[in-house]
Amino acid sequence: MPDSIHPENNNDDAIGDDAPDERAFDALLIEAMGTSEPPDLTFQILSRLRQEPVATARTVRPIASESPASSQRRSSKGMLGWCVALAALAASVVGIVWMRGNHSPAIQIATASQDASNETSSAVAVDIPPKSPVPTDATGNNETGNNDLLRAPRTRPEGIPMTLPVAVGDTPSSEGNPLLAPEATRNPGQWSPLPAITWVAQRSGNEMLAYWAAIGIRPADQASDQQVIDRVKRSSGIELSIADLANAKSIQERIATDDDSKAVAGRWLAHVTDGGIDQLSPENRSRLVNDVAKSFAGQSPLDHTVAQWIDGRGESSSAFYTAMAGSSKSVTDGVLARRLASLTLNADLRCTRCHDSYIEGSGRQADYWSLVGLLDQSLVRNKNQWTVTPSAPSKPLFYDLIDGRRRVATAGVPGRWLAEDDATDSLADWSSRLVGSPQLATGIVNSLWEMVHGQPLRGRVVDPMNAPHNDALSSLESFLVDDLRNSNFDLGRSLALILASPANNRAVPQSLEDAWVIENAEAKAAAEAFAAALPEKSNLPLTRRLDEAMRAIGAKLGDDGKIALAQIGENGVKGPKVNADSLSWDFPDRAQALPVQWLLPIEDSTERARHLAYLAGLNELPKPVERALSAMKAAAVDETTLQTRVWWMVK
Secondary structure (H helix, E strand, C coil): CCCCCCHHHCCCCCCCCCCHHHHHHHHHHHHHHCCCCCCCCHHHHHHHHCCCCCCCCCCCCCCCCCCHHHHHHHHHHHHHHHHHHHHHHHHHHHHHHHHHHCCCCEEEEEECCCCCCCCCCCCEEEECCCCCCCCECCCCCECCCCHHHHHCCCCCCCCCCCEEEECHHHCCCCCCCCCCCCHHHCCCCCCCCCCCHHHHHHHHHHHHHHHHHHHCCCCCCECCHHHHHHHHHHHHCCCCCHHHCCCHHHHHHHHCCHHHHHHHHHHHHHHHCCCHHHHCCHHHHHHHHHHHHHHHCCCCCHHHHHHHHHHCCCCCHHHHHHHHHCCCCCHHHCHHHHHHHHHHHCCCCCCCCCCCCCCCCCCCHHHHHHHHHHHHHHEEEECCEEEECCCCCCCCCEEECCCCCEEECCCCECHHHCCCCCCECCHHHHHHCCCCCHHHHHHHHHHHHHHHHCCCCCCCCCCCCCCCCCHHHHHHHHHHHHHHHHCCCCHHHHHHHHHCCHHHHECCCHHHHCCCCCCCHHHHHHHHCCCCCCCCCCCCCHHHHHHHHHHCCCCEECCCCCEECCCCCHHHCCCCCCCHHHCCCCCCCCCCCCCCHHHCCCCCHHHHHHHHHHHCCCCCCCHHHHHHHHHHHHCCCCHHHHHHHHHHHHC
């Protein structure tokens, strides 16, 4: 009925012009009735009340024998029909609003030969974000290499289940598939059966594109096939073919081969141990690599392997601890604790050795020393080998608070790191909680992503370079973490998803290839969000970096590691500067800002450099770097460039 009948309902201010439910209701009215206004039935209703014949726009066959009573019943039925129709429309509006709140409606993925009427269908439900674009190349093929996706509807009604065709071979099967272990050996909460990797790759690719769209980043152009192949070879040690690119299933099959699984296992271990694997004997190194290679080949769940390393049951336990410790000679220096926490707990201990974390507010000094205390009482070092000793005497470990007081550490792994209420007080308890652990899975996913891209998927805000955090990035990380857990910690599958991602085939922007270009904020923002690739970093030892930093100001690094300042003139005037062309391409000739802005409250230049060393994972600023800092001050290098060069040397 029109608003003139019920003027109390004619309140335009009650509902805004941009209310989504009103717009949806108008759209439904237009689709159903051809107009956004409900039909005016006033004349018909009044006529029926007076039992008068009503003329309508429709052609109605006259019924001569119709009595007034039957006419009134027909009118009641007609009104009832309109009420039912309007009620259905209102219910549809409520349904649409509710479905829009559900961002991951399920799409049923079935085999192409599946009978729709078969109640024992083996369809796999995969959550796909609504309206997420499907990455395609210039030929229209999707980036996962699954051509069947081209037959899927490009636009679908939200909230309505659909069946998408999949090749029969893509449907997961438990027969002869090491990825689909029997339920008794699978981790709790796993999908059954495990979705085909091509579909998971498509979903994760869509998540990446959704992240770029959410932060307003325009991705760089695609790199050439050969550039991507070379990049993968450098980062993971495996050599892909052009046919493998962007095809997660093909990449996973290649990783599972004996040579490639061992090659990538060695690269990953070198990454998570910061090169500590080089401290092992050839025999111990080979044993440790073989253990990890089985996980990259999908033959052994890595969470069980790591658990056995931690509590000392594994044959390679000593090799694992020794590699993690690297050149460290004492647990109390924190090197071993920091690396173990990063991998197994996804915890960052770099800024909590001396005080609670000021930046993110999640790290506590007491937690840092609790883990160090547990390792100190559970491990022994003998002839450069670290081993678990269950009979180690319990000895107190003291640490200094920021105000100078001393406190004894409570040995254990904090419950908050395990997402549990109670802490652990032994390696055996800790290892038992690592099986199926989401914290371990998150640490592995970020380590694999960092191995490929140079930075974790979700970095720390204290770092000079990290991807902007938002819900879309969290969703992508959670998706990859869940898939790793559901696949029984198959590292080859996770790495294949990362290598098949649209983030892995981005080109290097021209402004980033030239290290002397300053106006490159847009390209750097894209690189931080994995929407552009970074040039290959200079792989130089510290002595070479020190030498270049000194030559840039006209000084020299002596054979004894000391800085020779003979070329710096009187009154601090620097000598002739070396030609920039003779320095590494990524040497910071000048900088516009400090490496990290949280250094601003620290006024002392040397103290700033020390904190950069802590951020790089060092326990102190190396003495040669400290001397180079003094030399750059004497050469009147500005503070922002000076600290940027310190970061370039220690990172």
